[in-house]
Amino acid sequence: MxxxxxxxxxxxxxxxxxxxxxxxxxxxxxxxxxxxxxxxFRQIHTAVDPKHTPKITAPDSVRRGAWFNVTVNVGVGSQHPSLQEHFVRYIALYKDSVEIARAYLHPVYSAPTVTFTVALDEGGSLRAVAEPTHSAAWEASKKISVLP
Incomplete structure (x- = not known):
């Protein structure tokens, strides 16, 4: 010292x-x-915005415990840009209030589209949350039922 x-x-x-x-x-x-x-920016947006709202593509019903794909694309009207100065940081998938999957994206090299393969024990609501760099996260949801 x-x-x-x-x-x-x-x-x-x-x-x-x-x-x-x-x-x-x-x-x-x-x-x-x-x-x-x-x-x-700390509040999640639930209104629809053509470039920021996630779009969930998944079946309306699935068999209990069977694997299925859920694709989340950011932008219901057009795809969100993936530029160094403005991109989607992550896309998270929830079943009701429980996060079941998350993907982090890189600017320029990652398109804001992710496919998760999941299985459910019960029906409910799938929620997709996408957070871009210049605003709060955006959310969309889709009901899904689980058959025995």
Missing amino acids: TKTIRTAARGGHMLLLLGLLASFAPARAEEDQAQQFTPE
């Missing part, structure tokens, strides 16, 4: 300054991230 302090004193206090800056960096990053989203 003494050697570090002497070295810092000889180097014009540069090491001490860097140490202080590094200790405050995580707190500052968390503050910046929290300020990135305004309060309305």
Whole structure:
């Protein structure tokens, strides 16, 4: 410790300054991230928007325990862009209020379309939640029944 302090004193206090800056960096990053989203961005959108609302493609009914595909495409009117400056971060699939699958997407290289293979024990509502970079998440739902 003494050697570090002497070295810092000889180097014009540069090491001490860097140490202080590094200790405050995580707190500052968390503050910046929290300020990135305004309060309305923390609420999930349920209204229909042609470019942001997820579209769920799945059967209306399935057999209990049988695997089936659920495809979620972001954009009911046209596909959401996948650009470096604006893309869909993730698409999550819920059965009622329980998350059952999630896919994280990369800008430019990932289209905002995901197919999940799932099985259900009981009917309910499938919910898709998609979060783009410039707004709160968007949600859509589809009823599904499970046959014995």
